[in-house]
Amino acid sequence: MLDSIGFLNEVMGRHPEAISFAPGAPHPVFLDDLDTHHFTDRFLDHLVEGGLSRRQARRLLVEYGPSRGIINELVSHALRRDQGIAATSASVVITVGAQEAMLLVLRALFRSASGQVLAVANPSFVGITGAAHLLDIPLLPVSERDDGIDVDALEAACRTARRSGRHIRACYVAADFSNPGGGRMSLECRHRLLEVAEREDFLVLEDNAYGFTADAGDELPSLKALDGGGRVVHIGTFAKVCFPGARVGYVVADQQVENGSRLLADELAALKTMVTVNTSPLSQAVIGGMLVEHGGSLRELSRQKAQLYRRNLDQLTTALDSHLPDVGAAGIHWNRPEGGFFVRLHLPVPADDDLLEKSAAKYGVLWTPMAPFYLDGGGDRQLRLSCSYLDPDQIDTGMRRFAAFLQKEIIR
């Protein structure tokens, strides 16, 4: 995967004029006017309103702090209010992005050489497979379609594993607009996944980086919001809702461990002391200030962003429809995600590095091959289109180029 990213960056470097549908980066308009000092001060005011002296508040931002974080109350409140997740502050750990949360959760749940397996939606986000690789955790890919992971296949895999003395300990999914697939798990699939998790005794690792992009009124409840049995560990990030440079994420882990003597969150916080000690309180303060400024609501905080990303995604799929009519017969088709940053497109030929090079050099348009996201050698005839950081005119021009590329090189 790192090789693929390396090649992509290298192609982008050689073709700076190309329009790139490759990076899933946030739109720069949300970064340019970001006044981090203002939000830090806003959080300090919030602490003072909560009873700290100004000196105590300032010191909290520059000292070592609790491993579990200093904005847990704000985050748990926002999750309760916006997503119906019954998260207590004690069940939340603030992490250095979602990535550290994944690493900590995997380390807490898996012990080496124990026959325990991590199931992952296939194709899968590289952060989870990378963290599993770093910890030598065996992976089992389970096919993901546009309406969610194949629960039947997952259940069958649980039984197969058990027969060979292994156990699927957890299953990673991004229910709301996955990266790279772009799909969203149906409500029925969510319920079935939780049932199977209960029956087959595994935890669900829910990564909710893109849920905020759903249209108002069109949201589905997160797996954690549906989690009556304590089967879901919920992971989130402020990289998209706020900004990536904060490197602040969180995990809700309200499972009781060690015979109920403590929460999984406590174990994660203890492990975190051996990874990063604590998440920079300076960074947490900026995120905390952004939450406070928006009434403690993630939804308010992300409203504008959600609108822009939905607009971009609509424009991308509309452009595909209008520039590439009747290409289904030629073996070209794509999904129409209702949110997220990504569209998945199928080709009748391999979407490999050679084809990417041709697309960049002759047509000035870039995309991401999907094969590196697959764990079982699949996906070689798929590509990912991302539109998160582009402007409408770039999407329009880029899609014209992309259509020309497909018409001339694939369909002919």
Next chain:
Amino acid sequence: MLDSIGFLNEVMGRHPEAISFAPGAPHPVFLDDLDTHHFTDRFLDHLVEGGLSRRQARRLLVEYGPSRGIINELVSHALRRDQGIAATSASVVITVGAQEAMLLVLRALFRSASGQVLAVANPSFVGITGAAHLLDIPLLPVSERDDGIDVDALEAACRTARRSGRHIRACYVAADFSNPGGGRMSLECRHRLLEVAEREDFLVLEDNAYGFTADAGDELPSLKALDGGGRVVHIGTFAKVCFPGARVGYVVADQQVENGSRLLADELAALKTMVTVNTSPLSQAVIGGMLVEHGGSLRELSRQKAQLYRRNLDQLTTALDSHLPDVGAAGIHWNRPEGGFFVRLHLPVPADDDLLEKSAAKYGVLWTPMAPFYLDGGGDRQLRLSCSYLDPDQIDTGMRRFAAFLQKEIIR
């Protein structure tokens, strides 16, 4: 170890009036007036002076950034200038504190179940043993005296390991004022350690958190500065030199790996994408601004701090000498470190939780039992005294109480 910290925190909570020589925290005087906004702006100016537009500079602080960091040039320059370490920018990775650096280095050097062993100075900093535990890396304790690790014992351990098919892959030391021991490795010991590392083919992991506290003119060259054979991986932190809340550390890893095709630093940066992705550029900016403001010199940046810590340490040992004369015969003695935050004191009886409780409840003075820092069950009759965050009058009062405690409870 976590249990011990928990007990210590609990005792401190029950005796808030006690003077505590337990925490190795920085002195608050350096935190209260810290203007993080100012240093951020200073770093932005530095980037603009370097050719970026103001918008590009600001964006660098809020976007995702390179996994290896954005202040590498400033850090490598400071290490060259202040410590004679021939570090190139490419050999430096900026990490979420020294803790993440340790985790990354251990992960890069050790593969599970490969018979490779990490030697650690004994007693040892809990961060390194914790990271090794997280990665299931076997540990071998090697005795550390006030003048450094026992190199003869280390060399013998290398041979013993080899005979049983194992290999000591690396050895962790804090040459300049270790935590908890407080000792400083002699120049002779440094040279011998590097010789043995070459002969027995292991790497030295040098943790240099406290080197800055040496008196001006009394510094010894770091192991990395003496490292002709590329045997030393050098780890540092800005937690003490700047402030802990930044969570910024660094590692110098200029070893060639994979047949010279890349540096160990490249491998660490790749692994870092699976742990924290990158270190918050917001935090890096504050540290970068502090370096720029002090002419790019770590030594200038830390001059005042070094003076305060030396003064505190002198006062502590002077107070011990004056309040506890002629106690050697009673089996009480302590070392006299020339820097760092810590003094190690030997008792004729176990320095355990019961004794700590008595010290807190009856005498109003706290300290840290040393046994939890030992990997081989040793150290039970030792305690650690830290004076970094106290003021002179607190040290004076605290040492009077501590002397009374020893006189009445131990010597009688």
